[in-house]
Amino acid sequence: TVALALGAGLGVAPLYYAQPMLGLLAAELPARPEAVGWIPTLTQLGYAAGLLLLAPLGDRFDRRSIVMIKSVVLGVALAGAAVAPGLGALLLASLVIGLMATLAQDIVPAAAILAPDAQRGRKVGTVMTGLLLGVLLSRVVSGQVAELWGWRSVFGLAAATMILVGVGAWALLPRFTTTTELRYGALLASLAALWRAHPGLRRATLAQALIATGFSAFWSTLALMLHGAPFHLGAGVAGAFGLAGAVGALAAPIAGRLADRRGAAWVARLGAAFVAGAFAVMLVASGLPAGPQLVVLGLGAIGFDLGMQTALISHQSLV
Numbered sequence: 001t002v003a004l005a006l007g008a009g010l011g012v013a014p015l016y017y018a019q020p021m022l023g024l025l026a027a028e029l030p031a032r033p034e035a036v037g038w039i040p041t042l043t044q045l046g047y048a049a050g051l052l053l054l055a056p057l058g059d060r061f062d063r064r065s066i067v068m069i070k071s072v073v074l075g076v077a078l079a080g081a082a083v084a085p086g087l088g089a090l091l092l093a094s095l096v097i098g099l100m101a102t103l104a105q106d107i108v109p110a111a112a113i114l115a116p117d118a119q120r121g122r123k124v125g126t127v128m129t130g131l132l133l134g135v136l137l138s139r140v141v142s143g144q145v146a147e148l149w150g151w152r153s154v155f156g157l158a159a160a161t162m163i164l165v166g167v168g169a170w171a172l173l174p175r176f177t178t179t180t181e182l183r184y185g186a187l188l189a190s191l192a193a194l195w196r197a198h199p200g201l202r203r204a205t206l207a208q209a210l211i212a213t214g215f216s217a218f219w220s221t222l223a224l225m226l227h228g229a230p231f232h233l234g235a236g237v238a239g240a241f242g243l244a245g246a247v248g249a250l251a252a253p254i255a256g257r258l259a260d261r262r263g264a265a266w267v268a269r270l271g272a273a274f275v276a277g278a279f280a281v282m283l284v285a286s287g288l289p290a291g292p293q294l295v296v297l298g299l300g301a302i303g304f305d306l307g308m309q310t311a312l313i314s315h316q317s318l319v
Contacts, residue, residue: 001123003172004111005130007067010161011104012131013138014078014097015043017158019219020143020239021151023227028151031087033224039094040220046098054102056187059180063110064173067103068166074100075162082155103165104131113176136242139219143239151235204315207268211275215308218278218300230290244301255310259317268314274307 018025018039026036057066077096084090108127115123142154182190195202223238225231259267278300285296 001111001115001126003168004107004114005127007165007168008104008107008127008131009134009137010165011071011074011107011134012101013134013141013161014074014158015047015101016135016138016219016242017142017154018043018094020139020223020235020242021146021154022220022223023238024146024151024235025090026224026227029087029090035087036224037220038091040216042091042095043098043101044216046095047101048098050099050102051105052191053188054099055105056191057184058106058109060178060182060184060187062178063106063113063176064169065175067106067110067169067173070100070103070106071162071166071169074103075159075166078155078159078162082152082159104134107131110173110176114174139239139242141239143223143235143237143242146239147234147236200318204268204318207272208311208315211272211308211311214275214279215304218304222297222301231294241298241301244298255313259314264314264317268311268318271307271309271311271314274303274310276307278303278307 022033022036022039025031025039026033029036054070074097077093077100081090081093081097084093108124108131111127112120112124145154145157180187195205222241223235226233226238255267255271258270281303282296282300285293288296
């Protein structure tokens with residue numbers, strides 16, 4: 001269980017390593033900020049495509065093999081990012097990183113399959129804690145490492161962690177029995193059938209997609225803003241904002257209990273309100289001096305993470 005939690009955290013972390021380093025990347029490549037903004041954008045688009053096109057393979061093929069293959073390809077993509085000669089190569093690596101980071105979503109169902117019935121909730125909860133810590137700490141770690149040794153070292157170290165995940169999957173995971181004989185096209189068609197059949201699924205998916213867009217817009221521009229005037233702060237400070245966000249995200253389990261009492265739809269609307277409120281507060285504070293603005297940005301990070309995780313838990317419950 002601990003190994004699966006570690007694998008989930010290390011597997012999802014590459015989605016967020018670049019975000020605190022965007023100021024450094026813009027200065028060193030060199031590239032315009034709007035061009036550098038495509039790095040996290042392509043990473044997230046790759047992740048979305050991977051969830052749609054690759055995650056269903058877990059029902060058709062051995063999950064152990066899928067985790068091993070994805071960890072190898074993800075490691076190669078991270079190593080490619082570490083040695084990228086320019087923005088074009090880095091953008092291509094970012095897309096592949098997003099696609100392969102879906103291995104975290106192969107590890108979570110693997111934990112559910114392996115756990116005894118009486119312990120399934122606790123085991124999956126432990127693995128999800130590892131995944132959440134990967135999301136939260138990735139920005140902090142990448143920001144600090146980039147300040148000390150440069151942005152290329154972040155991707156290089158991340159590539160090494162994927163070797164650990166692959167070796168761990170090979171050594172510790174059993175082979176998994178497949179649950180369907182459907183061909184790949186039929187698997188994807190089954191997703192379309194679910195989409196048509198369930199209005200609640202469509203609402204939850206679209207709502208969470210819009211919330212995630214706002215969430216990603218904040219984190220993908222924060223480092224660039226802090227790097228410029230009037231702040232002139234480095235990647236370490238941008239990464240440290242992940243700790244502020246952790247305050248909100250770690251409070252999200254309360255959302256599960258609220259969903260049981262008030263209903264998942266009500267709690268999802270509450271999460272959306274937190275995200276909208278964070279944007280509104282930062283808009284009002286944009287004319288303040290640098291010091292007070294930083295305080296508001298920290299509060300905004302808390303509101304974003306709290307709202308995002310609250311809505312996510314609720315929408316998953318609805319699904």
